[in-house]
Amino acid sequence: MAVGTLRPRLGAGQSGIWLILAAGFGFALLFLPDFRTFENLANILRQSAVLGLIAIGQTFVILLGMIDLSVGMIAGLVVVLSCWLLDIYPALTLPVAAAMIMLGMAIGVVNGSLVRWLKLHPLILTFGMLSVLQGLIFTFTDRSVGRASDALQQLANGELFGVPLSAILLLLLVLLTQAILSRTHFGFHLLAAGGNPDSARKAGINAGGLQVTAFAIAGGFAAAGGLVLAGRLGTGYPLAGTGLELDSIVAVVLGGAALGGGRGSIVNTLAGVLALTLVSNLLNLFGVSAFVQMFAKGAIVVVAILANQPRRAAR
Numbered sequence: 001m002a003v004g005t006l007r008p009r010l011g012a013g014q015s016g017i018w019l020i021l022a023a024g025f026g027f028a029l030l031f032l033p034d035f036r037t038f039e040n041l042a043n044i045l046r047q048s049a050v051l052g053l054i055a056i057g058q059t060f061v062i063l064l065g066m067i068d069l070s071v072g073m074i075a076g077l078v079v080v081l082s083c084w085l086l087d088i089y090p091a092l093t094l095p096v097a098a099a100m101i102m103l104g105m106a107i108g109v110v111n112g113s114l115v116r117w118l119k120l121h122p123l124i125l126t127f128g129m130l131s132v133l134q135g136l137i138f139t140f141t142d143r144s145v146g147r148a149s150d151a152l153q154q155l156a157n158g159e160l161f162g163v164p165l166s167a168i169l170l171l172l173l174v175l176l177t178q179a180i181l182s183r184t185h186f187g188f189h190l191l192a193a194g195g196n197p198d199s200a201r202k203a204g205i206n207a208g209g210l211q212v213t214a215f216a217i218a219g220g221f222a223a224a225g226g227l228v229l230a231g232r233l234g235t236g237y238p239l240a241g242t243g244l245e246l247d248s249i250v251a252v253v254l255g256g257a258a259l260g261g262g263r264g265s266i267v268n269t270l271a272g273v274l275a276l277t278l279v280s281n282l283l284n285l286f287g288v289s290a291f292v293q294m295f296a297k298g299a300i301v302v303v304a305i306l307a308n309q310p311r312r313a314a315r
Contacts, residue, residue: 018268021275025278028282034285035282042162042163044281045163047277047280048167048273049169050229051244051251051276052170052251053173053222053224053225054071054221054225055247055270055272056174057248058245058252059257059264059266060177060217061122061215061217062257062259062261063181063190063257063262065258065259065261066115067259068219069126070130071225072243073133074133074241075225075226075240075244076226077241078104078222078223078226078227079236079237079240080137080140081140082097082148082226083147083235084140084145084146087147088146097152097227100223101223101227102220103223104224105217108220109216111215112213116211117208130245138238144235144237144238147234148235152227152230153232154231155227155228156229156230157231166231169228174270181265190210192205193207194263222244226241246297250297250300251273251275251276252264254271254272254300255267255268255269276300279296279300280293
């Protein structure tokens with residue numbers, strides 16, 4: 001199978017999520033005065049930034065037909081460690097941020113290497129890593145610790161010409177990673193390995209190396225999301241990353257990515273992120289309880305997975 005034949009699968013036929021998103025925003029803008037305030041719209045963009053960064057990394061893993069359940073706890077670990085360090089060394093925001101992203105990538109490399117060399121199922125492995133990281137967080141602290149630096153809080157909460165800085169960062173990274181997937185050999189090989197692993201191996205594609213790289217990317221973006229989340233919270237809350245792994249998977253699937261691998265798009269993942277954030281925002285505006293919101297999110301998961309299943313030809 002030629003790698004080049006997979007190009008149309010990157011985004012073809014997956015524009016439905018954008019139409020649904022546009023309809024949802026249009027309805028809210030027309031009929032909900034509280035929704036169309038500048039403060040609320042800016043808040044939607046800020047909330048999307050954290051999930052969006054994590055979902056970008058999750059997309060790379062899902063394109064290979066795998067799932068990373070550890071990204072939420074990677075983000076949570078980064079929230080705690082970065083706030084603890086920046087409370088002591090507030091002037092070292094850039095070095096601490098770089099170290100946190102390297103930590104996230106290192107955890108991703110461990111995940112990818114174990115999947116590659118020990119042939120462990122990624123779902124089971126990363127669930128185990130989730131538990132390990134959660135244990136590390138609560139061994140370190142069971143309460144909020146430290147304080148995010150002013151620079152990190154400015155990145156998370158600041159604005160440029162009225163647009164949140166974190167949203168601008170997310171958009172730039174979406175464009176960059178989309179270009180990587182659609183215009184580089186790495187992106188084509190990732191799609192090929194996810195769509196048809198056997199053919200990809202016969203074509204000489206290093207599927208094992210792609211696995212390690214994809215998990216490293218997921219870990220790095222989870223850490224980046226953790227840094228923005230730390231800036232939003234302002235302190236190292238130990239439960240900050242809880243649930244982000246599920247939300248990131250749902251966002252990628254809503255964007256049309258195939259859970260079996262080989263089909264997906266970073267741009268469409270962004271639409272999935274915005275759709276999830278929009279739903280949460282609307283439910284909050286309507287005063288819906290957190291328990292009902294959990295039910296709604298679970299229903300979205302089920303519908304998204306069912307819609308994602310390949311259609312079987314009639315016998």
